[in-house]
Amino acid sequence: MGQLEDFRMFALIVEQESISKAADHMGIAKSAVSRRLSLLEDQLGTALIQRTTRQWQITEAGRLLYERTQQVMVDVDDIFADLSAQKHDEHGQIRISIPMQFGLSYLSPVLLKFSDEYPNINLTVDFTDRLVDLIEENYDLAIRISQLKDSSLISRKLADVTHLFYASPDYLKSAPPLNTAEDLKNHKLIQYGPLKRFKWNFIGPKNKEFSVSLSSHMNTNNSEFMLAAAAAGKGVARLPSFFASDYISSGKLVTVLNDLKQEPFGMHALYPGSKHLPRRVRVLLDFLSEHCQLKHRKEVGDTA
Structure with missing residues (x-):
């Protein structure tokens, strides 16, 4: 696990854009982080970060390492989460975009219940009617109600909307x-x-x-x-x-006009096909699907 932890350390340096901040986050000395970074560069035979007293810049090899190891670390986290199979072990950040009124009137109680059951998952919920760019704006999910057209995004239908x-x-x-x-x-x-x-x-x-x-x-x-x-x-x-x-x-x-039939709209969760879907996001998708289908069945029963 030593090399994996070195990859995590390097990812933290890249995300914090600072060896000092990464060291503070890890709770160890800056010199220890610098030494481990140098050892990692020696092992790989290439510089990962060009650093001087005034400048800090990731190299092309460093950017490639960061991108390639992201999925590896997510996969390892997923393995541990799957084996532990405990809700409290789920952790991390999920950023989701939801239409304003639908989110506030319909999904809010579902998301709050999810937060109760998975307290270590941090939700960032953006209520907006704007069609966000999931990749460019770094969203994990977007919820949309529509009859979807072709898209480069992957769609999972959560429930029908009558x-x-x-x-x-x-x-x-x-x-x-x-x-x-x-x-x-x-x-x-x-x-x-x-x-x-x-x-x-x-x-x-x-x-x-x-x-x-x-x-x-x-x-x-x-x-x-x-x-x-x-x-x-x-x-x-x-x-x-x-x-x-x-x-x-x-x-x-x-x-x-209760006897008139209409093609139902779908409540869809969209996510980028090029992006590995972390287990915590899959857990949220399953939770939304289960609870939204239950709500829909109750509504149909109420209006029948």
Whole structure:
């Protein structure tokens, strides 16, 4: 394990950009770190760091060593974690990007429960609707709700996301009949996004897809506002089921067109295909999948 520990030491020097800081982090003398670095360079027969009293720069050989040993060290950590099979042995950092409203209203309790069960895993959760670049911005995971297009990223589906139609009881009392997809043309529609004219897709008899061209009465990029507008009698809104549970429970909204089938959106976890997936990230993926599928089954049962 001596050489592996030397690799860890070297990685720490690179990440801290300082032999002194690496020594402080390890709790040993700077001279001991310098000596071990020199011995490692002698073993490899090449300089890993060009250092003077004023300059510090990693060499090409040093950069190659750092990149090649990262996966080796993760693999070794995974072996120990797999053999120990104890939650408290899981440790490290996970950086994850989640859509703002979905993350706050749906995933927050799941992530907090994960933190309780895996206290040594440090989560950095970025709630943003921006499509982050996982590789350039060094994210481990991104959660997205969509019908995914082709991507260089690897996708794992965590659960289906069911979209339902919502309206207030007061709106429905005075509104035209609403029994078919075509009936939507006669209603005030609250649309997510800026499009005034759009199409909603449905699945008809024999699983044949069809679409209905519609126009919006109100547009917004905020799901909470859509729910508030629908509850205030402003029209019919189509939203993921997890957003509306409180409104349904309070009676402010009811579901309509429950017999209409739609292709479900997927809740996907994305991660770079070129990046080794540490065990702690795989543990989080399994945890999210289990709990999100359970939540989805409860929601479908609640709205049936």
